[in-house]
Amino acid sequence: MSDLHRPTGAAEVNLIITGRAGQGLQVISRTLGRMLVRAGYHVFVSQDVMSRIRGGHNFARVRVSNVPVAADGDKAQVLVALDPALVARHVPDLAEDAVVVAEAAADLPEGLNPILIPLADLAREHGEDPVMANAAAVGATLALVGLDLDGTEEMFESQFASKGKDVVKRNVAAAEAGFRAVAVDQKRCCQHRLPSLGTVPERGLSPERLLISGAEALALGAIAAGVRVVTAYPMSPATPIVEYCFRHAQEAGLIVEQTEDEVSAANLAIGAAFAGARSMVCTAGGGFCLMNEALSLAGMTETPLVLCVGMRPGPATGLATRTEQADLLFSIYAGHGEFPRAVLTPADAGQAFLAAQDAFRIADKYQTPAIILFDQFMADALWTVERNVLKVDNRQEPALSEPRQEERFFDSPGSLRMTDGAASRTGRQERQVPEGLEPYSYRRYEMSESGVSPMLLPGAPQQLVYADSDEHTEEGHITESAAMRLLMVDKRNAKLAGIRQELGAPKVEVEVEVEAKTLVFCFGSSRGVVSEALVRLRARGHSVAMVHLDHVWPFPAGAVAGLVAKDKKVVTVEQNFSGQLAQLLSQECGVRAAGTVRRYDGRQFTVAEVEAGLEELVGAKVG
Amino acid sequence: MGSLPDLKPWSSPAEVTWCPGCGNFGILNALKQALVTARLEPWQVVVVGGIGQAGKVAQYVGANFLHGLHGRAIPHALGVKLANPELKVIALGGDGDMYGEGGNHLLHAFRRNPDIVCLVHNNGVYGLTKGQAAPTSSLGFATKHREAGTHVPPFNPLAAGLAMGGSFIARGFAGDVKHLSRLIGDALEHKGFGFIDILQPCVTYNHVNTPDWYRKRVYDLELESHDPSDADAARARALEWPAEGDSVEIPIGVFYRSRRAAYVTCGRPGQPVTNLRFDIGVVKKALEDFR
Numbered sequence: 086m087s088d089l090h091r092p093t094g095a096a097e098v099n100l101i102i103t104g105r106a107g108q109g110l111q112v113i114s115r116t117l118g119r120m121l122v123r124a125g126y127h128v129f130v131s132q133d134v135m136s137r138i139r140g141g142h143n144f145a146r147v148r149v150s151n152v153p154v155a156a157d158g159d160k161a162q163v164l165v166a167l168d169p170a171l172v173a174r175h176v177p178d179l180a181e182d183a184v185v186v187a188e189a190a191a192d193l194p195e196g197l198n199p200i201l202i203p204l205a206d207l208a209r210e211h212g213e214d215p216v217m218a219n220a221a222a223v224g225a226t227l228a229l230v231g232l233d234l235d236g237t238e239e240m241f242e243s244q245f246a247s248k249g250k251d252v253v254k255r256n257v258a259a260a261e262a263g264f265r266a267v268a269v270d271q272k273r274c275c276q277h278r279l280p281s282l283g284t285v286p287e288r289g290l291s292p293e294r295l296l297i298s299g300a301e302a303l304a305l306g307a308i309a310a311g312v313r314v315v316t317a318y319p320m321s322p323a324t325p326i327v328e329y330c331f332r333h334a335q336e337a338g339l340i341v342e343q344t345e346d347e348v349s350a351a352n353l354a355i356g357a358a359f360a361g362a363r364s365m366v367c368t369a370g371g372g373f374c375l376m377n378e379a380l381s382l383a384g385m386t387e388t389p390l391v392l393c394v395g396m397r398p399g400p401a402t403g404l405a406t407r408t409e410q411a412d413l414l415f416s417i418y419a420g421h422g423e424f425p426r427a428v429l430t431p432a433d434a435g436q437a438f439l440a441a442q443d444a445f446r447i448a449d450k451y452q453t454p455a456i457i458l459f460d461q462f463m464a465d466a467l468w469t470v471e472r473n474v475l476k477v478d479n480r481q482e483p484a485l486s487e488p489r490q491e492e493r494f495f496d497s498p499g500s501l502r503m504t505d506g507a508a509s510r511t512g513r514q515e516r517q518v519p520e521g522l523e524p525y526s527y528r529r530y531e532m533s534e535s536g537v538s539p540m541l542l543p544g545a546p547q548q549l550v551y552a553d554s555d556e557h558t559e560e561g562h563i564t565e566s567a568a569m570r571l572l573m574v575d576k577r578n579a580k581l582a583g584i585r586q587e588l589g590a591p592k593v594e595v596e597v598e599v600e601a602k603t604l605v606f607c608f609g610s611s612r613g614v615v616s617e618a619l620v621r622l623r624a625r626g627h628s629v630a631m632v633h634l635d636h637v638w639p640f641p642a643g644a645v646a647g648l649v650a651k652d653k654k655v656v657t658v659e660q661n662f663s664g665q666l667a668q669l670l671s672q673e674c675g676v677r678a679a680g681t682v683r684r685y686d687g688r689q690f691t692v693a694e695v696e697a698g699l700e701e702l703v704g705a706k707v708g
Numbered sequence: 709m710g711s712l713p714d715l716k717p718w719s720s721p722a723e724v725t726w727c728p729g730c731g732n733f734g735i736l737n738a739l740k741q742a743l744v745t746a747r748l749e750p751w752q753v754v755v756v757g758g759i760g761q762a763g764k765v766a767q768y769v770g771a772n773f774l775h776g777l778h779g780r781a782i783p784h785a786l787g788v789k790l791a792n793p794e795l796k797v798i799a800l801g802g803d804g805d806m807y808g809e810g811g812n813h814l815l816h817a818f819r820r821n822p823d824i825v826c827l828v829h830n831n832g833v834y835g836l837t838k839g840q841a842a843p844t845s846s847l848g849f850a851t852k853h854r855e856a857g858t859h860v861p862p863f864n865p866l867a868a869g870l871a872m873g874g875s876f877i878a879r880g881f882a883g884d885v886k887h888l889s890r891l892i893g894d895a896l897e898h899k900g901f902g903f904i905d906i907l908q909p910c911v912t913y914n915h916v917n918t919p920d921w922y923r924k925r926v927y928d929l930e931l932e933s934h935d936p937s938d939a940d941a942a943r944a945r946a947l948e949w950p951a952e953g954d955s956v957e958i959p960i961g962v963f964y965r966s967r968r969a970a971y972v973t974c975g976r977p978g979q980p981v982t983n984l985r986f987d988i989g990v991v992k993k994a995l996e997d998f999r
Contacts, residue, residue, distance in 0.1 A: 544794060
């Protein structure tokens with residue numbers, strides 16, 4: 086499934102919904118987005134939010150297309166302004182024929198194409214609450230793009246079920262009033278009719294689509310991996326992951342703990358993982374700094390731990406609600422001492438759902454930390470995902486009846502058959518003490534070729550489990566033996582080879598362009614933007630292909646070296662100042678990037694600027 | 709009085725590396741006796757240790773252990789307990805561990821009231837780092853690093869615990885193993901955060917608060933008919949020491965005990981989350997919300 090070629094017939098409409106914090110922008114963009122997805126469209130919604138609780142200037146971009154979209158569009162055809170004073174700021178973002186939906190009383194800049202609607206009055210009259218201007222705006226927008234009100238009630242029901250029938254009813258009434266104000270009163274229906282769906286072939290995709298944020302997909306992926314303990318100290322952009330887990334704690338059987346600080350969050354998760362619960366801690370770069378010692382402890386004690394680390398612009402508090410990719414190297418090197426880890430860098434909601442499961446599988450199988458490194462843009466954006474992409478990974482657990490001989494990755498003299506990690510998705514009662522193990526003879530850090538030792542849980546009858554932060558013997562007792570130190574360092578770090586194999590090689594994401602002269606490397610949320618920029622460049626005759634890294638550690642050095650072997654030019658696209666991915670390419674496989682397209686103002690790359698930046702680099706001679 | 713309990717099941721092959729005469733021996737001994745009296749098996753218990761001479765107890769008890777980080781024994785213990793409430797969990801560490809590095813965790817543990825036992829080996833000095841002042845060193849306590857003596861007044865853990873709503877606040881003395889063992893037994897029985905500050909002589913670095921110094925000053929609250937359900941009385945007793953002057957007396961025993969409910973979390977009550985089976989239906993249903 087490739088969204089890397091735009092077929093003929095592809096068309097789109099772009100909307101911007103702008104307002105102050107507290108005006109319900111997220112409700113509008115999600116409601117609209119879901120209705121459009123249900124109508125058969127591909128939708129991409131991104132959020133631009135200030136770090137404040139009320140007021141300011143927030144907006145959402147909603148891109149609607151008849152083909153898959155994974156980046157913001159260019160100019161908008163529709164601007165919906167909940168606060169007309171903000172219209173002027175968006176004039177540069179608007180296409181020439183754009184319409185502006187705004188409050189009837191608004192005094193708008195010259196030269197616009199306004200549709201003035203008494204949004205606040207409609208909200209008061211029909212929704213009995215001025216905040217329902219957002220619902221009225223939803224109705225008005227539906228009319229503008231040529232959709233009807235079918236399904237509005239169901240949509241509000243699913244959004245506001247917990248707030249009661251009355252709230253749903255008033256929202257629906259306000260939406261209907263907004264719809265009528267455009268379609269009937271102003272006869273402006275279908276001003277920017279959506280593209281026809283029939284012109285683009287389905288390309289084998291399931292018509293069942295979801296609109297889900299990266300954060301929600303990450304949380305749900307963790308639930309699909311059988312997470313049992315989620316800990317956090319609130320910090321943007323990781324908070325929505327925790328909120329989702331909180332909301333689903335009861336039905337999914339989760340413990341969600343908001344701790345007194347990040348240090349506690351990470352260490353609590355380690356304690357829980359030691360006791361056998363799949364555990365995850367959620368934070369942002371600053372909080373991750375505080376967790377570094379715990380990360381190191383997880384490495385030393387060989388405790389499975391998943392960390393969701395959201396990148397926002399630093400150093401220090403930086404731009405708290407905005408996006409960056411500057412913690413790439415930090416995530417790889419964080420924590421004192423040397424120990425193995427995985428760092429996964431999912432591009433979008435679909436990849437995030439799978440990455441969460443990969444992280445738990447790897448953390449558990451290799452008894453070491455796994456980091457899911459994402460950025461604010463990925464977490465807060467709403468992505469259209471085919472339902473069948475969101476697969477639940479069955480490798481999380483062995484068949485309950487038989488040991489997985491083929492997946493044994495250690496072969497210990499004691500012949501313990503504990504092939505799954507102790508904190509596997511399977512319930513603890515399925516992981517009994519293996520037959521033949523003498524009472525009180527278990528050795529937590531038993532040597533093995535793979536570096537992975539059989540993992541029992543504390544509470545196993547007549548066995549003792551030791552987790553030791555000091556250098557330790559195979560049993561887990563303190564030692565200062567030089568010989569044991571060497572064995573244990575080698576044992577721990579041997580696990581990296583297994584993780585590398587498990588994660589596999591990154592793919593060149595353009596099948597027909599394997600012979601491309603230039604390879605564009607990126608990671609995380611840049612994928613959608615870069616792939617679309619490359620479509621445009623290829624259309625102009627450039628020979629370019631993208632290599633998106635959905636994991637950066639262990640670095641897939643062999644695979645990357647193989648890809649760039651043949652006289653290819655390499656460039657990177659990354660949202661940081663120093664070109665961290667380019668540094669990694671050079672360090673890990675001796676590949677020198679000819680250049681880097683960078684952005685570090687806290688805003689996501691646009692397709693146009695990546696296109697322009699790459700054209701400059703691609704056009705240059707191979708140096 | 710019965711015969712001494714058989715401590716044999718509670719033995720560890722680990723080499724004990726404390727100084728001869730260390731107060732930790734008394735604490736280890738008292739802990740083992742309490743565990744035997746509580747009829748616990750070593751595999752049913754998890755001892756979580758901080759870092760320092762006190763944290764090493766984790767390795768010497770002969771139970772499951774998580775010997776983690778300086779200051780973090782409480783979060784580790786809380787994690788173990790939340791994941792599997794069937795385990796008996798004991799967090800222990802020194803004054804640097806619990807009152808310095810991990811002070812924030814301790815304050816919030818009093819509030820949260822998890823069903824774990826917390827033992828603090830309070831020797832008023834840093835041992836493993838070779839003799840610096842601790843949060844509980846008395847005013848003017850001279851060290852090699854600060855010959856003029858510390859000029860910061862000591863932390864009062866019992867008063868802090870009472871202020872934070874702690875449900876079991878006690879002080880023991882490493883020199884009175886029988887008394888301490890009974891206190892630990894009470895803490896093990898208590899449903900909630902069983903906190904014991906333990907006066908522990910350090911024979912190498914603390915030449916002020918010696919075993920004799922303590923013996924002359926400690927008195928048992930029980931013999932003074934102190935009522936541990938009386939919070940005001942507990943606060944008054946807690947403020948008796950640390951204090952300046954030669955005539956101070958140091959109360960030991962249970963200062964305060966309440967029936968405040970122990971912390972339980974969301975998830976499915978009565979069922980350790982580690983026992984839950986994975987249910988794919990939850991994921992399928994949740995995905996429907998995004999259509």
